[in-house]
Amino acid sequence: MRNAQPARFRRLLSVGITAVAALALAACASAELAPVADGDVPAEETLQVAFISFAVANTYDEPMLAEIERVAAENNIEITVFDGNLDPNLQVTLIQDVIASGQYDGMITQPVFGPALVDVVQQAIDAGITVVNIDQILGDDFTTGETQLEGLAANVVFVPSDLGTKLGEQVVDACATQDLDPCNVAFLHDVKASAIGIALYDAFTAVIEGSPVTIVAEGETFYNPAAAQTAVSDILTANPDIDLIATSDQGLQGAVQAIESAGSALSDYLMVGYGGSVWSQERVSEGLVYANVLQVPATEGRLGMEAMVDALRNGVDQGDVDPFADLPGGGVITQENADEFTGEWAG
Template identity: 35%
Template structure:
């Protein structure tokens, strides 16, 4: 995902981060899949973690940081947030400077630009620092959770898996009404972003592989309520009989305002409190959600364990931490709430 220093690029990435917000079951007060306190990661001496997040002001990165910081404090470690404010080159420089400082044992990297950080990440690995790639891939492939840099641990949301699940949820929505044909509108993010294109193609493939499901519209819906509202208005002009709408949680919220009184099933891409509540109340059919605060804690757990000489899995997917594997249907989200607001 290419991110530049322009305000537009920063805004685009900030919107993308609203996609996959966190889900947590309140009954236990612990995020789904979060590491248990007192694990063997406490062995091996005091460690320091550097977190290279998207931006300190971003709620998504703040949720990741909260998980990292909480886990570090409970396991004889301390953590520091390096804030590039969505600037890819600033983030690269921060990683390089942290390597030179020799102050840290573990890096957790939320890459603003997965390709741009590769040289700096390789430098960190060569210096003996444990590196965990969190949420976004470090590299140029969007179809795998496997590490694209030797020695790097991954804990990511694979974009093509995200798209496939969205498509499958759209198919499930069609089946729930026994619609044949079932007309689906897909409100993709931004056609200019490779990550978004990979997600979209995977969603379209899952939808069109199902007999009786017709992709009636594929338009850019973006990551705001306003862009979703406008996209839905455009869709209805050409496809007034659409049955299912899929898009970012923000875009779907905007589309919902246009669809008042219409019997249309909605599938969002994001697990904020607002999106989860919409599914639980029956206003949306489903939403894709992952526990991001939990993911932050898990990234810290993996990094500290490896830094302390333990064997850890190099390849990890965030969907393993989520209720329903990210498929946030009403049943899967029973008793669940988002970890933070959009």
């Protein structure tokens, strides 16, 4: 349980009132204005929480933010969104602004690059701001979902290496169903140089080692179907012997467009992806995509905001929260189990 004083209490101190005077003022003030310790915040008191987004203009983030705002509204909490716009340096600046403002009781982080945010998030915690981390790893170990920064109220994330492992396993299986040896694969990174992308790719290549799967071409999507379409068009022109395309949901959408624009049949290519969007679930169900590894942005947003409410209203920290607990098929969508899943974002 955190015992740090909330932001509204620190704001009284920041105007130069001594500790003794602050206590006297609290005794005389009305119940609505009196600062209170964490875990003893009346439900009717409006609290302020900042959301440091990965990127607002992203279909993956839309349902996450929607759930954050829904749970916040139900608990009389106002959300202010700060757009990281895929820029970790911008996120650092935004968090510094949140701290300096003295206006926020809590902050939800969705890191672009976790290692870059550790120090500034620690500063926020030290300043008495309740922090919940969601979706992306906050730290430098991308093989675990365990908290890497002491003082977080909750940590609700996916593990990039797990994603890469499951993606690799499904690619190996897909190639085996067609008895392809070698099985020539085009792998589309989202952001190749990102720590997340590196961890995912390292896990993927570890799984395919020793199998018939051979990566013969690579590209980048930047989580953008149009960029993926261009990349896949170039790859297929240079490598007409591609058997399988592996990438995120946005990448697969671009791949479909590239294949159709080239006048080729979609059935000529195996496709395996990750994201678990509505689009991918439908494509897996109809057999266009062999398999897809689920991601759950709406669930992460809901669980993260519920943890924030528990920390601010009740003084209870939830620690590590697994958003993938009890998913069917280990969170891998196949044609056989596709009807057991509900995509949480459009794709």
